[in-house]
Each structure stands twice: as structure tokens, then as C-alpha cells.
Amino acid sequence: MATVGMGRGARGRRAATTAALLAATVTAALAAGCTNGGGTTDDGRGTARESKQGTSPSATGSSVLAVKIDNARAARPHTGVDAADVVYVEQVEGGLSRLMAVYATQVPKTVGPVRSARESDLELLRQFDRPTLAFSGAQRKLLPLIDRAPLRAETPSSASEAFFRGSDRPAPYNLFLRPERILPEPPGRAALTTGFRYGSAPAGGTATESQTVRYPAARFTFTWSDARDRWLVGMDGAPATMAGGERMAAATVVVQYVKVRESAFRDFLGNNTPYTETVGSGKAKVLRDGRAYDVNWKRGDAADGTAFTTGDGKPVNFAEGQVWVVYAKAP
Known part of the structure; x- marks a missing residue:
């Protein structure tokens, strides 16, 4: 079979062209990797x-x-x-x-x-x-x-x-x-390995119309509605609504008192990021059916869910429906 030879000048020009194309491809890939492809991500304050x-x-x-x-x-x-x-x-x-x-x-x-x-x-x-x-x-x-x-x-x-x-x-x-x-x-529900139990309400409790949890610059209020059979959610003194106008509402609200400490991270303004410790034990308040229950919580390991019990060690059942867990700094 006959072959067609290529002179040294032609080979040089072709090699240079190939190198240029390769460089352009690599540059484009690196540029994509530094923007959308490799990812610029938000630090939480738009940076x-x-x-x-x-x-x-x-x-x-x-x-x-x-x-x-x-x-x-x-x-x-x-x-x-x-x-x-x-x-x-x-x-x-x-x-x-x-x-x-x-x-x-x-x-x-x-x-x-x-x-x-x-x-x-x-x-x-x-x-x-x-x-x-x-x-x-x-x-x-x-x-x-x-x-x-x-x-x-x-x-x-x-x-x-x-x-x-x-x-x-x-x-x-x-x-x-x-x-x-x-x-x-x-x-499916089986994936909710939170440790939460659902069923009839525990004995006792205190009739409660509303409960407020305060952070240094935020406030949550849960107000019982007999008509909705739910705790209506308020944020910073105003009703919390969905984009369609529906009021946010929870069947059960847990105010869980935890240790909130400084983490090793800060935002771009130098503010420390709080770390909320959800493994351990402590006190909590469970709101359901218009009543408040003072309970204990325990989560022995990070792979475990959280157990809520009454003072005598009996498990506390939540009402069927959406659960809100508000982490509040322990006194």
C-alpha cells in the first residue's frame, strides 16, 4: 500500500496546531471548573x-x-x-x-x-x-x-x-x-429515623395558648388553634405564611434546650458560627394538643435518634403531623 509522506515543516505546523487546540481545551475546562462546573458556592451571606x-x-x-x-x-x-x-x-x-x-x-x-x-x-x-x-x-x-x-x-x-x-x-x-x-x-416514613414516637398524648401537661422562643436577633411564637388543631407559627412578631398565603402550622413543637457554643468557623464579617450540640441530654418542652409537657431528651450517639421521656422515664408521643424542633440555648 502506498503511503503519503509529510515534510518536517508540515509536521511542525500540525504539531503546533494540535498543541494550541489542546491548550485551549484545557484552559476552557479549567475556567469551567473555577466557575459553575467546579463550583463557586454561597457562604450564607452572598459571598x-x-x-x-x-x-x-x-x-x-x-x-x-x-x-x-x-x-x-x-x-x-x-x-x-x-x-x-x-x-x-x-x-x-x-x-x-x-x-x-x-x-x-x-x-x-x-x-x-x-x-x-x-x-x-x-x-x-x-x-x-x-x-x-x-x-x-x-x-x-x-x-x-x-x-x-x-x-x-x-x-x-x-x-x-x-x-x-x-x-x-x-x-x-x-x-x-x-x-x-x-x-x-x-x-417513606421508615426513613425518618429521628427516634420520634407518635400516638396518644401523655398524662398531665399544662394548658398553653402560646410559647415563644427567642434568639438574639430572631423570635418564634407558636400559638394553639382549636380550629386548625395545630400550633400556628409566628416569626419575629408576624404570622409565618407560605408563598401561597397559607399559615405555617405544626402538629407538635419541641423546644429542645441544648448547648450552643462557638465553632471553629467564622463568616466573612468575622462573626463566629454557633455550633448547636444535638448529641447529649437535657430538658425539653413538648407542645401538642394545646398543652405543654416538660420532658427530658437524650441522644447517646450521632447515629441515634433523640428519645423524649417524662420524668418517670416513659416515652413521650407526638401528635400525627409536622414536627418543629427549635433548638434553644440551655439556661
Whole structure:
């Protein structure tokens, strides 16, 4: 078979062209990796932080979806929180609060606004079997801890098709999640390995119309409604409503008194990030059916759920429906 030879000049020009194309390809890939592909993520106050994101495993539907939700005044009203099985409330920088909504029995079309993760979230989520945590990002020093945690992390960098920006409010309060794009099917109630028990109310208790929990720069009030058979949620002195106008309401509210200490992390303004310790034991107040019960709580290990008992050691049942757990600093 005849072959066609190539002169040294032609080979040199072709090699140079190939090298240029390769360099351009590498440059483009690196640029993508430093922006949307490799991920700039929100530190919780609108500041970008680079992160290294790997390819997320496909959803198995075997565990819960947890979504970090902003709770600043500018982030309200919320979307999709009413569909959560459990809503956790924790203190963050500046005495403000964030919500973590946990979904197991149903998945709403939209949830948000989504914001950044905190170190306390990793301990709280250990009670579930490899949960999916959806969040906007985290500060750079926290990202390695998230990478090592037994959970599936999803951010706009790893699942861009699942997140979108709304047009009715400014950034960073306009990031929303389409949950079905990362968790097509809810895992079911068995995935709620919280240790919570449901059933008839314990004996005793005190008739209670409302209960208020105060953070340095945030306030939650739960007011009993006989008509709704629920605790109506208020935030910072105003009724808490969903984007469609519906009032937020919980079947059971737990005010859990815990140790809140400084973490090793600070925000870009230098404010320390509080760490909420959810493993241990202490006192709590359970609100259900218009009554308040003073109880004890215990969580022996991060992989365990939390047990709530009366003074004589009997388990405390919650009312059927959504549970709010508000972490308050122990006196």
C-alpha cells in the first residue's frame, strides 16, 4: 500500500496546531471548573467560595432529603416548608436563624429559598442513613468536612438542573430547589429515623395558648388553634405564611434546650458560627394538643435518634403531623 509522506515543516505546523487546540481545551475546562462546573458556592451571606464538587450518585430514594432554608426577613415567605415531615430551627451568625426542612413522606415541587450549610448540620443529619443535603454552598474550610460526612451533598454546582433563581426577590434570597430532580420518589416514613414516637398524648401537661422562643436577633411564637388543631407559627412578631398565603402550622413543637457554643468557623464579617450540640441530654418542652409537657431528651450517639421521656422515664408521643424542633440555648 502506498503511503503519503509529510515534510518536517508540515509536521511542525500540525504539531503546533494540535498543541494550541489542546491548550485551549484545557484552559476552557479549567475556567469551567473555577466557575459553575467546579463550583463557586454561597457562604450564607452572598459571598462566593470555591468548592470542589464531584459527580453525585443517583438518587436511590432510600433516605430523606434535607434542605437548608434561609429565614431572614427578606427570605420570607417560604415555599415548600409545609410539606416537610420535620422542620429544625437553629441559631446562626448574628443571632439569626436558619431552617432545615426534612422530607420523607412527600416531596413538594419547589422548596426555598435555599441557603448555606453549617457544621452543626453534619451532626444533626447523622441520625439518617446517608441523607441528601441540598444547600447553596458553604465556607471553604467547611467543605472538606461535608465531603467526608456520610451524606449526599447537592448544590447548584453539582445539580444545576435542580436549582433556579426566582425573579420576585433579590439574590441571595431567590435560590430555589426542584426536589424531584434529585430525589424523584420520597423514601417513606421508615426513613425518618429521628427516634420520634407518635400516638396518644401523655398524662398531665399544662394548658398553653402560646410559647415563644427567642434568639438574639430572631423570635418564634407558636400559638394553639382549636380550629386548625395545630400550633400556628409566628416569626419575629408576624404570622409565618407560605408563598401561597397559607399559615405555617405544626402538629407538635419541641423546644429542645441544648448547648450552643462557638465553632471553629467564622463568616466573612468575622462573626463566629454557633455550633448547636444535638448529641447529649437535657430538658425539653413538648407542645401538642394545646398543652405543654416538660420532658427530658437524650441522644447517646450521632447515629441515634433523640428519645423524649417524662420524668418517670416513659416515652413521650407526638401528635400525627409536622414536627418543629427549635433548638434553644440551655439556661
